[in-house]
Amino acid sequence: MNVERELLVDDVVAALTSPPDGQQLGGCDLREQMERAAEEFDRRTAATFAEALVDSLCEDPGNTRRLEALLILGLAHPQIVKRYKISLASEGRRLAVLLENAGESDRARSLLELMLKHDPDSREVERDLSSLMRREGNIDELVERLMRNAEEQVQAGRPMEAVAWLQEILLHDSSRRDVARMIRDLRYGEATRREKATKRNRVAVLLVLLSAAVSGLVVREVQLDKAADALPVAAVDDLPAIRERMNGIDEMLDTHKAWIGMFPLLEERGALRERADALEAQVAQRQREDNRRQEERRTIAEAARLEGVKAVEGGNYEQALAHFRRALEFGSPTWDQRDRTFADIAALEDWLKENR
Incomplete structure (x- = not known):
């Protein structure tokens, strides 16, 4: 230029x-x-x-x-x-990373907040803003923001979107039992109402069962108790096993509408769902952290490569070689500039050998 x-x-x-x-x-x-x-x-x-x-x-x-x-x-x-x-969203997110790396976290946050005002449904920008606020230590403010998002989704009639925001709150503050209860109520609202109706009829059901003199009812109770005992056992931290046991309980409750042994299973199902929510939140957090680390490494690799190109243009070949090597160190095996950077390093090394 x-x-x-x-x-x-x-x-x-x-x-x-x-x-x-x-x-x-x-x-x-x-x-x-x-x-x-x-x-x-x-x-x-x-x-x-x-x-x-x-x-x-x-x-x-x-x-x-x-x-x-x-x-x-x-x-x-x-x-x-x-x-x-x-893409204004992609370029804005890239600029926010550059500003934060340059020590301008407040300006990076202002940029992300402004972008959200223009595109409130951008989960990528919202996720970047949450990560920035977490890194800056603004956990209380972040939790309040996520709670507002969840309330807006509930008012808009999108309970599952609200659940996603509430799960993020648990990632930042796992002590919020009220949030866990809100998730359970939103996700299983209809099931909860059925359970309450079942509990209201518990006395009537018990009276019917106890007064029944038909041997077939007694046999049925024994068989159902054995079936309940045969349900898959779930360790407290084994999410697939918890889901399998929950499915088994749901199948029994759907198939057999009333028996004495159903009430402990109803209580256990609620506890299992709460535990599954917490484990799902942990899995989602680990995935987000992995994605964030990969994106940060890609940004560092891109920046190092750009510095290497500038150094070559300025005739600083030793410095350029160091920048290119740093780019390879942070670039992933699928980085689109990896082969080109390898070629640049080889060319610089050959030139330096010939001109020393």
């Missing part, structure tokens, strides 16, 4: 991110910058700005200020940025 184009891009960044006249630097947050961009720049100006920013980011994708300016412009004029087939 020549000097004139560099100056043009810097002017664009300043126009989009600088505070209004009379306001101190840093006094204008991302939301205000986005609103100002929507008000002050028409479609033609926005299109010119977008072209300059996209061209510059193709050459320097790790430039946080230019990427931030593009996000502000994209949120203010989304129809302009769509022409370049740019």
Whole structure:
């Protein structure tokens, strides 16, 4: 990029991110910058700005200020940025990682919150914001946010979506027994009502069974008790076994509507479901952590590779070699730049041997 184009891009960044006249630097947050961009720049100006920013980011994708300016412009004029087939959600999440790595966690959080206002249904952005708040130690505020999300889903008639948010609360605060109860009530509301009706009729059922003199009823009770004893045993931390035992209990309760031994099974089923919820939350947390670590390593690998390319362009071949090796260290076996980075390292090593 020549000097004139560099100056043009810097002017664009300043126009989009600088505070209004009379306001101190840093006094204008991302939301205000986005609103100002929507008000002050028409479609033609926005299109010119977008072209300059996209061209510059193709050459320097790790430039946080230019990427931030593009996000502000994209949120203010989304129809302009769509022409370049740019995903604002993906680029916004990438910018948030870069800002956090640069020590600007507050700005990264403001960016993610602004993106959620424009796309409230983005679970990826919501998940990134939750992870950032957890890393910053804002657990109480995070739990309140997740609880609000769950309440909104309940009011919208989407109980299973609410369950997903409540499960995340348990990941951050496993002592919230009230949340576990809410999950159980939402997921098994209809079953709970049936159980309450069954308990109300318990005395009547007992009287009927006790007064029955027919031997067939006695035989049936014995057979059902044996069937209950033969249900699969489940260890407290074995989720598949817990599900198998729950299925066995549900099948017995659905098939046989009333017998004396059903009441302990009803109570056990509630306890098993509560334990299954906790184990499912642990599994989901481990998966999210694995995904987060993989994404962080990919970001580090990409950043190291970009630094290596810059070092090559500046003639610092030893430094470039170190950056490329770091990129390989953090890049996964399926990283799309892995083969190219191997080739760059081999070329640099050959050149250094020949020119020493």
